[in-house]
Amino acid sequence: xxxxxxxxxxxxxxxxxxxxxxxxxxxxxxxxxxxxxxxxxxxxxxxxxxxxxxxxxxxxxxxxxxxxxxxxxxxxxxxxxxxxxxxxxxxxxxxxxxxxxxxxxxxxxxxxxxxxxxxxxxxxxxxxxxxxxxxxxxxxxxxxxxxxxxxxxxxxxxxxxxxxxxxxxxxxxxxxxxxxxxxxxxxxxxxxxxxxxxxxxxxxxxxxxxxxxxxxxxxxxxxxxxxxxxxxxxxxxxxxxxxxxxxxxxxxxxxxxxxxxxxxxxxxxxxxxxxxxxxxxxxxxxxxxxxxxxxxxxxxxxxxxxxxxxxxxxxxxxxxxxxxxxxxxxxxxxxxxxxxxxxxxxxxxxxxxxxxxxxxxxxxxxxxxxxxxxxxxxxxxxxxxxxxxxxxxxxxxxxxxxxxxxxxxxxxxxxxxxxxxxxxxxxxxxxxxxxxxxxxxxxxxxxxxxxxxxxxxxxxxxxxxxxxxxxxxxxxxxxxxxxxxxxxxxxxxxxxxxxxxxxxxxxxxxxxxxxx
Amino acid sequence: xxxxxxxxxxxxxxxxxxxxxxxxxxxxxxxxxxxxxxxxxxxxxxxxxxxxxxxxxxxxxxxxxxxxxxxxxxxxxxxxxxxxxxxxxxxxxxxxxxxxxxxxxxxxxxxxxxxxxxxxxxxxxxxxxxxxxxxxxxxxxxxxxxxxxxxxxxxxxxxxxxxxxxxxxxxxxxxxxxxxxxxxxxxxxxxxxxxxxxxxxxxxxxxxxxxxxxxxxxxxxxxxxxxxxxxxxxxxxxxxxxxxxxxxxxxxxxxxxxxxxxxxxxxxxxxxxxxxxxxxxxxxxxxxxxxxxxxxxxxxxxxxxxxxxxxxxxxxxxxxxxxxxxxxxxxxxxxxxxxxxxxxxxxxxxxxxxxxxxxxxxxxxxxxxxxxxxxxxxxxxxxxxxxxxxxxxxxxxxxxxxxxxxxxxxxxxxxxxxxxxxxxxx
Numbered sequence: 001x002x003x004x005x006x007x008x009x010x011x012x013x014x015x016x017x018x019x020x021x022x023x024x025x026x027x028x029x030x031x032x033x034x035x036x037x038x039x040x041x042x043x044x045x046x047x048x049x050x051x052x053x054x055x056x057x058x059x060x061x062x063x064x065x066x067x068x069x070x071x072x073x074x075x076x077x078x079x080x081x082x083x084x085x086x087x088x089x090x091x092x093x094x095x096x097x098x099x100x101x102x103x104x105x106x107x108x109x110x111x112x113x114x115x116x117x118x119x120x121x122x123x124x125x126x127x128x129x130x131x132x133x134x135x136x137x138x139x140x141x142x143x144x145x146x147x148x149x150x151x152x153x154x155x156x157x158x159x160x161x162x163x164x165x166x167x168x169x170x171x172x173x174x175x176x177x178x179x180x181x182x183x184x185x186x187x188x189x190x191x192x193x194x195x196x197x198x199x200x201x202x203x204x205x206x207x208x209x210x211x212x213x214x215x216x217x218x219x220x221x222x223x224x225x226x227x228x229x230x231x232x233x234x235x236x237x238x239x240x241x242x243x244x245x246x247x248x249x250x251x252x253x254x255x256x257x258x259x260x261x262x263x264x265x266x267x268x269x270x271x272x273x274x275x276x277x278x279x280x281x282x283x284x285x286x287x288x289x290x291x292x293x294x295x296x297x298x299x300x301x302x303x304x305x306x307x308x309x310x311x312x313x314x315x316x317x318x319x320x321x322x323x324x325x326x327x328x329x330x331x332x333x334x335x336x337x338x339x340x341x342x343x344x345x346x347x348x349x350x351x352x353x354x355x356x357x358x359x360x361x362x363x364x365x366x367x368x369x370x371x372x373x374x375x376x377x378x379x380x381x382x383x384x385x386x387x388x389x390x391x392x393x394x395x396x397x398x399x400x401x402x403x404x405x406x407x408x409x410x411x412x413x414x415x416x417x418x419x420x421x422x423x424x425x426x427x428x429x430x431x432x433x434x435x436x437x438x439x440x441x442x443x444x445x446x447x448x449x450x451x452x453x454x455x456x457x458x459x460x461x462x463x464x465x466x467x468x469x470x471x472x473x474x475x476x477x478x479x480x481x482x483x484x485x486x487x488x489x490x491x492x493x494x495x496x497x498x499x500x501x502x503x504x505x506x507x508x509x510x511x512x513x514x515x516x
Numbered sequence: 517x518x519x520x521x522x523x524x525x526x527x528x529x530x531x532x533x534x535x536x537x538x539x540x541x542x543x544x545x546x547x548x549x550x551x552x553x554x555x556x557x558x559x560x561x562x563x564x565x566x567x568x569x570x571x572x573x574x575x576x577x578x579x580x581x582x583x584x585x586x587x588x589x590x591x592x593x594x595x596x597x598x599x600x601x602x603x604x605x606x607x608x609x610x611x612x613x614x615x616x617x618x619x620x621x622x623x624x625x626x627x628x629x630x631x632x633x634x635x636x637x638x639x640x641x642x643x644x645x646x647x648x649x650x651x652x653x654x655x656x657x658x659x660x661x662x663x664x665x666x667x668x669x670x671x672x673x674x675x676x677x678x679x680x681x682x683x684x685x686x687x688x689x690x691x692x693x694x695x696x697x698x699x700x701x702x703x704x705x706x707x708x709x710x711x712x713x714x715x716x717x718x719x720x721x722x723x724x725x726x727x728x729x730x731x732x733x734x735x736x737x738x739x740x741x742x743x744x745x746x747x748x749x750x751x752x753x754x755x756x757x758x759x760x761x762x763x764x765x766x767x768x769x770x771x772x773x774x775x776x777x778x779x780x781x782x783x784x785x786x787x788x789x790x791x792x793x794x795x796x797x798x799x800x801x802x803x804x805x806x807x808x809x810x811x812x813x814x815x816x817x818x819x820x821x822x823x824x825x826x827x828x829x830x831x832x833x834x835x836x837x838x839x840x841x842x843x844x845x846x847x848x849x850x851x852x853x854x855x856x857x858x859x860x861x862x863x864x865x866x867x868x869x870x871x872x873x874x875x876x877x878x879x880x881x882x883x884x885x886x887x888x889x890x891x892x893x894x895x896x897x898x899x900x901x902x903x904x905x906x907x908x909x910x911x912x913x914x915x916x917x918x919x920x921x922x923x924x925x926x927x928x929x930x931x932x933x934x935x936x937x938x939x940x941x942x
Contacts, residue, residue: 119817164650306750349748382698391702392654394667400753405691405761406700406714412738475746484740502737510741511754 002345003310010316013340021342022051029347030336032474032516033303034058035146036356037363040471042143051337058147059329062181065145067173068135074121074128075170081117129169133387134373136176141359141369151332152180153355154302156388157396158295159194159226161203163389168199170253172388175199187295187326188286191226195278196248196255204393206248211263214242221393223285229297232290233270240267244276286326292318299331305346306399313340348475348515351402354383356516357411361418361508364472370446371438372431379417382410403514415508419501421449450497453504457497461489464500468507474516481512569849569884569922570797572806572837573671573703574786576830576856578814579649581823582876582905583862583895585622586636590615593897597863601820601870612636615894621828624835625879629888633838633847634881635940637914638892641875641907645858649814649872652857657702659912659931670915671805672706673930674923691764693805694796696789701807709753713764713803715772715792738762771799778843779836786810787833794840797850804923813856817867830854834881847883851922851941854879855911862897862905875907878914886942910935917941 003013017026027046031038034055046054140149161175175197182190194200195218201207209215219242223233247262248255257278267276269284276284285291296317300309308314317334324330335341352360358380362369370376380387384407390396424432438446445452456464465485469477485503492499507513587603588594589611595602603609609617610626616636618626628634644662646652655662659670668676675692691713695701698716713719742762745755775795781787789808796803810830815823834852841847859876875895895905913935916927921941928934 162650165648345748348746349750351750351754378698384699391705392665392667397667400709400750403754403757404700404709404712404714405757405764406695406698406712406716406719408758408761409714409719409765410698475751478744480744481741484737484744488737488740506737506741509738511744511751511758512741512746514754515746515751 003313003340003343005310005312008340010312013313014317014320014334014338016337017051017339017342021339023047025347026051026342027054028474029342030054032348033341033350034332034336035143035150035363036141036352036360037143038474039143039363055333055336057144059151059183059332062183063145063148065136065139065149065177065180068128068131070128070131071169071173074124077121077124078168078170081121084117125167125169129163129167129172130373130377132169132173134369134371134376136387137355137359137376138369140355141362143363146359146363148180148183150356151183151328152176153353154299155179155183155190155328157302157390157398158298159190159200160390160393160395161197161199161388162392163386165203166199171199171202174253176388182328184327184329187227187328188282190328191222191282191285192279194226195222195245195282196257198250198253198255201248201250201255206245207250209242209246209248210261211243211246214239214246214263216242218242219245219281222281225393225395227285227294228288228290229294232288237269240269240276241281243267244269244281245278248278292322295326295328296321296331299335302398303332303335303350304341305349306351348473348512350516351399352514352516353396353398353402354380354385354407354411355387357383357514358414360516361415364508365418365448365452366444367418367448368438368443368446371434371443379410379414383407383414384410411514412509415505417447419448419505421447448501448504450501453497453500456504457500461486464489464503468504472507473512475512477512481507481510568802568804569851569924570804570806571918571922572790572793572808572850572852574790574830574834574852574854575697575701575807575809576813576826576854577653577809577811578856579652579858579860579872580813580856580876581815581819581870582859582873584819584823585619585827586612586616586638586877586890587619588615588894588897589617591894591897594862597897599864600868601864612890616890618831619824619827621824622831625831625881628835628838628881632885632888633883634879635885635888636890636892637878637880637909637938637940638890639875639895639905639908640878640911640914641858641905642910642912643907645874645904645907647858647872647874649857654702656855656857656911658705659915667705668707669701669703669705670930671703671807672710674919674925675704675710675805676706676708677929678923678925690802692803693807694793694801694803695807696792697807697809701809703807704805711760713761713768715768715789715796719765719768768796771795771801775799777836777840779839781836781840782829782832784810784829784833786829787836790833790837791840794837794844797841797846798844815860815869816865816871817869819864819869834879838881838883842883849884851880851882851884851918853881853914853918859905862895862899863902873904875905878909878911880914880940885940887939891938891940909938913938 024043024047028038028043030051031042031046139145156176156179159179161172163172166172178193178197179190182193195206200218204218204221205215206218209218216238219238223238223241224230243263243265244267247258249258249261250256262277264275266273269276269281270288272284274280293314297308297314320334321331361367377386384402385396424435427435456467459467465482468485469481488503489499492502583594583598584601584603587609589603589606589609595604603619606617608620610623611617612626612629618629625634629636642655642662646655646662654660657669658666660666671693692711693704694713694715695704696715698714700712700714704710704712739762742755742758745752772792772795775791775798777791777794781791786808793806793808796806810826812822812826837852838847841850855878856876858873860870860873862873865871892908899905912931916931916935917937917940919925919927919930920937
């Protein structure tokens with residue numbers, strides 16, 4: 001890191017970029033980081049409208065996400081089951097059943113009614129979740145929504161919940177939507193809301209935390225992962241905070257404070273004593289100095305650089321953030337407007353997340369998110385990122401952790417898929433129906449057939465190389481790429497459109513394209 | 517596989533060194549140069565360690581029903597708990613001793629047990645069992661206490677540990693570990709960037725990318741692009757990880773294509789995975805850990821036929837693998853071990869299945885076992901109504917034994933505490 005706080009002061013670092021430094025390259029860098037791609041038309045538009053207008057468009061207001069209709073169908077069915085259980089008609093089944101019960105039923109086994117209901121619900125649960133992910137991806141793929149969704153994904157990777165444990169797709173949607181609609185709020189108030197988010201209550205076991213037997217899971221993560229970081233609290237603080245956080249349960253899909261489950265006695269947290277409750281814990285946390293720098297640190301790791309900045313920069317950013325009442329959108333605006341953000345060493349230096357990689361490809365190639373939700377989900381899983389299902393409460397570690405031989409193989413496979421037109425007649429009836437439905441709903445192409453490559457193939461070799469390299473790579477393309485492409489175009493044989501396809505496939509699989 | 521490209525691209529260290537003339541390209545100055553290149557250059561191409569031991573992990577995903585796998589046929593309580601699922605015809609069972617027998621489809625494993633090459637460890641589990649697939653798998657794969665959360669897996673920690681301060685000839689040139697699952701198993705999660713390789717579907721279809729329909733020579737542009745490292749540490753890392761993957765991929769493809777197994781493997785996924793693992797081991801790869809997975813054990817309903825079919829696949833796949841290794845003289849060098857996130861409830865449910873439980877038997881197989889057969893008592897079925905089995909062996913005792921006696925590393929350094937070891941290895 002060449003940054004020296006003595007030469008480039010923290011005040012200077014976070015002050016707005018000078019007008020003369022705003023150019024097309026800067027706009028490209030910004031677009032790659034706030035969203036998933038920087039197509040030439042949007043670079044041009046962004047450059048012309050300027051930095052502030054771009055950030056206002058990105059974070060100025062909520063762009064509502066409408067979940068798929070299947071989510072409402074799921075919710076209704078779930079509520080029917082809950083009602084039936086409440087009326088004593090059926091007892092809750094012991095565990096998930098899914099496919100195997102279906103197979104058993106198909107094989108003629110008699111399945112008791114409560115298992116039947118639970119089975120239907122479980123099957124619907126997984127499928128509805130995949131459809132929810134698919135429709136979220138389609139929403140996030142619209143360039144105007146991308147910055148909001150990318151910032152939401154950042155926050156969801158701090159305030160983590162996981163589908164493997166939460167399972168209920170409506171709860172997952174509600175949690176993510178809470179984050180999405182809270183981006184313009186202060187972080188303390190977001191934490192207070194998240195404490196009552198049913199997905200979180202379930203994920204970190206708040207619902208099992210009762211006076212007398214507090215569960216420390218949430219109290220620990222709220223300090224270690226959400227707000228302060230390891231080493232900035234004591235085990236005693238956690239134990240006491242866990243008592244203050246008792247009494248929260250899920251009632252009718254809402255977080256609910258059950259006073260009788262709450263421990264009303266005096267707790268001592270960070271040296272202060274009182275009969276604290278959940279909100280008090282959050283207020284006490286935000287009096288700690290580390291609360292000013294923890295989220296900014298996570299933010300910079302996600303949006304700026306895998307290497308930590310020298311401490312004075314972080315301290316200054318933290319102070320500015322605190323002065324904005326800890327608003328998440330303000331943190332984003334400060335960083336993305338700053339002189340520091342646009343320094344050359346921060347350009348094209350981050351590994352794209354699998355979701356960024358996938359949606360970036362869709363945007364770069366003007367493709368729609370595939371309507372085959374299970375396949376999309378498998379692609380992302382193979383690349384190491386099942387949406388809304390990180391491996392544990394730490395979230396995805398990001399950076400180099402995204403990259404190993406298996407995930408690279410999966411990224412390459414995805415590009416192959418996007419560039420290999422499939423024979424529609426070979427699809428199952430189910431997939432044909434999905435494709436038809438997507439077309440009727442006005443969806444565009446989902447892969448690159450020859451027609452889409454033809455206009456590029458009609459150009460000269462030099463133009464092809466220039467266009468591919470300048471349009472799609474976040475960093476500056478070196479001459480080596482140009483040489484390799486020209487060699488390939490000139491030495492290999494076959495239809496020209498096929499050569500262009502080969503070149504494009506290799507470029508999107510190349511190391512440079514994984515960076516943003 | 518005889519196009520110009522395969523000829524041109526190095527698939528072994530020796531080829532690579534020969535082709536690059538001096539043996540050291542510019543890449544070697546980078547922290548992320550392909551391992552086979554830097555290590556080979558530094559160590560002047562050491563011969564692979566011929567006597568190194570290999571661990572093959574087989575995950576039985578979904579929670580295997582222990583009581584219908586290792587059947588306590590002499591205990592009436594078993595039949596009381598399982599009026600419909602209990603295996604009543606004792607003549608179909610393969611007796612291991614006076615109290616337990618392997619399920620009907622596991623004859624091949626019973627034969628291995630007679631020869632001392634197969635052992636059943638009874639009642640393996642952990643204190644305060646968790647019955648969530650997700651969480652209990654995490655506990656097994658990270659080897660944590662039930663109330664602790666570790667980010668890295670036990671094999672990942674082993675690799676992080678054993679490479680710290682290791683002598684120069686202990687470097688791994690080939691992948692440190694190979695998995696046949698689609699994604700990296702949590703068992704492999706590591707703090708350091710380990711050299712892993714996956715042999716699942718994506719790898720196969722990517723390998724096909726290099727074959728054109730017309731069979732013409734095809735110079736893959738990606739190999740050229742991979743060598744252009746974008747500026748900066750991360751760019752460098754990406755470039756060299758991709759080069760590593762491309763070289764390993766072609767090499768592995770060659771090995772898989774050329775392999776002639778000395779046993780017939782079942783067509784089911786596990787058999788095919790183990791066949792690939794056998795081919796890689798036989799090829800002399802320096803990889804020390806392999807991970808395979810068999811899915812479908814979450815048998816909540818109509819369990820009997822499904823479960824017995826899975827056990828048949830498991831038994832036949834493991835036996836074929838062992839036979840194949842024996843034919844290659846490798847059976848004493850390889851230890852195979854199964855694990856599952858939990859066993860199932862001792863009593864059957866009302867859908868002719870079983871729900872998530874706790875302790876269960878675990879299998880180990882090798883030509884080098886010190887003790888085969890059954891280790892530990894049959895499960896205690898004298899339990900209250902709707903009760904569950906109690907573990908007798910902590911699964912980390914098994915890991916500790918493997919780490920100490922097989923991988924020859926300090927188990928406490930990997931597991932964070934000491935565990936009493938078991939007698940199946942000497």
